Amino acid sequence: MKFLKAGWKEYFCASKIKRMFRIGQKDRETKARTGVLSTAHGEIPTPIFMPVGTGGTVKGILQRDIAEDIKAKIILGNTYHLYLRPGTQILKEAGGLHKFMSWSLPILTDSGGFQVFSLNANRKLTEEGAHFKSHIDGSSHLFTPENVIDIQRIIGADIMMAFDECAPFPCDYKYAQKSVSLTHKWLDRCVERFNNTEPLWGHQQFLFPIVQGGVFDDLRRASAEKIASVGMAGNAIGGLSVGEPAEEMYRTIEIVNEILPEDKPRYLMGVGTPVNLLEAIERGIDMFDCVMPTRNGRNGMLFTSEGMINIKNQKWSNDFSPIDPEGTSYVSRNFSKAYLRHLVVSGEILGGQISSIHNLAFYLDLVAQARTKIGEGTFKQWKTIMVKRLSTKL
């Protein structure tokens, strides 16, 4: 009896995991599909975009507006940032990140791998884990597959990510091969720790492993096989949108999604532009996150239903039409391009806030439209029109 062999906990976890993702409708012409992710903090319709809330805040946006105006269903936190500030002691005393930041909907946490490897000079990789120096005060720290799970247990994310190495682009085959191999070893340790620990805050947590392998097809295939084999509730694709041409990213997604199980959610990490999202949805991706809508927004770059806008451009200085007349958020319809330009050019905080809210609402509306179109069976033709429109620079 498999049940007895695996032990009660494994069986229990497996049975819960099975219910995490429910596919809704599959598109006939493409790999696109709708679905619902069920977590302890609420259901998430897919395809979904997840605003990035690095250090326990989506930069410049109140929690109320994230939920009600942007209509986000889940946000991200970063293990690296939260571990350094406010630190695990405070998060433990607070009862986890949800309570700490007064956010009642689902949270996903990145494992910190990507951040640590972005530190370059300030980190050293060993089989044991990643030694790194804090970007805040230079203090020394060690992330291991085990303690990264422990930290995410303290954070209490609904979805935790395995600790991986995100190889840079470009990188040679040998490095990528070694990197994937380390990521897989770390994954086994992550899964073991995950299976041998319990949630701290009374709600179920899921662990997603991450496919790596750069832009090398055979490494990606091998990684996808490995990731699929550990049988977690959902799977992620990392190491893309790090500088490679878009076509290589799309090809890699296709290769990996042939292998990742269809009945589990697929999360494409750190991607991307609105067009990237539509191309990836077409290839069977269900979840996205990216700093682009907030970071570019703060620099005056807007995504609208008519195309991209650099609001700093002189031509908007006396354009009193709404930021985006088709926009779904309060700010998109209530403030003019001229006013937003004035704020951004003047370095006013409100400029970044309005741009961030608008862009995130735009992303959330885009995936909502994609869900509708998949449901209606018109995704492919809608996507073709949208890709053209969204690529326009106004």
Next chain:
Amino acid sequence: MKFLKAGWKEYFCASKIKRMFRIGQKDRETKARTGVLSTAHGEIPTPIFMPVGTGGTVKGILQRDIAEDIKAKIILGNTYHLYLRPGTQILKEAGGLHKFMSWSLPILTDSGGFQVFSLNANRKLTEEGAHFKSHIDGSSHLFTPENVIDIQRIIGADIMMAFDECAPFPCDYKYAQKSVSLTHKWLDRCVERFNNTEPLWGHQQFLFPIVQGGVFDDLRRASAEKIASVGMAGNAIGGLSVGEPAEEMYRTIEIVNEILPEDKPRYLMGVGTPVNLLEAIERGIDMFDCVMPTRNGRNGMLFTSEGMINIKNQKWSNDFSPIDPEGTSYVSRNFSKAYLRHLVVSGEILGGQISSIHNLAFYLDLVAQARTKIGEGTFKQWKTIMVKRLSTKL
């Protein structure tokens, strides 16, 4: 017949002006009173605090939250900042500041005098006006009593301020005397321009003259006489809270308010702490503005119902109680001190936003409470308790 002598316009203006302020209740023990200011964009209960929206934005706060969460009834704009950016051309094309910034409630604009005189090295004073260099690009400009009225006509503020010189503190008697004399000459020119021009956007505008005179009682008396004599709809007291001891400020208010007509609103410019507000209300002041709640807020200084908080202090790092359990705003009750400290210490934009919203809501609630207590006849005893409580450092 006075009507014919003064001409139609003066009579018309005077008759409208008469209706601007309606006193509600007068406190029996003090000079405090409640009232209502009527403007084309709405009624304003007094005593009132006006959030400062320097360049067409109350820093870091969405217009919706200013009105609905902070419950502001009127905000300030600064002529100096708006003149430089976005500039009168854009404001004219937009149809005035209300439309430009999507704010439908009343606006008061400072005349720019205070800002220009804060430039120090970059300005030169003549009888004609103030020559100054832009703090943005060093370009040369001239403010005169006339063009400052013209600019405020373009901005379309419900309440415009006369162009004055705000003398520094400390300053010698001779300088203060000369400065007051210039301010009075400029006032006559402002009033003439005001009477000879019409609003541009179809709604009535008022002009408030400003009492100056440093901390010299005779200069203040003479200035108050002059300001009262021009018979505008309301009057302001400037040049206080510029470094003088609080007692000198309170004494000056008493002296000036003996002379300024009781049936017109009195606006104390740029003041101050919550305690300053209560002391001034007791002495017959009706209107206030100050950058303190937003500027200090961004630096982590909070005003709460229990006293002042420096949220950066280590002691708040694991205090998970609300920022202010008696606070009236969404942020005050919804976020913890520990969370806000984390945001402020981490330099997160949201820290400044939450602090600013909380502090402004606190100020608006304080004047609302003052109105209630005046109405109930218990202002004096309430004020005594509050002054003690608000002076506490937690």
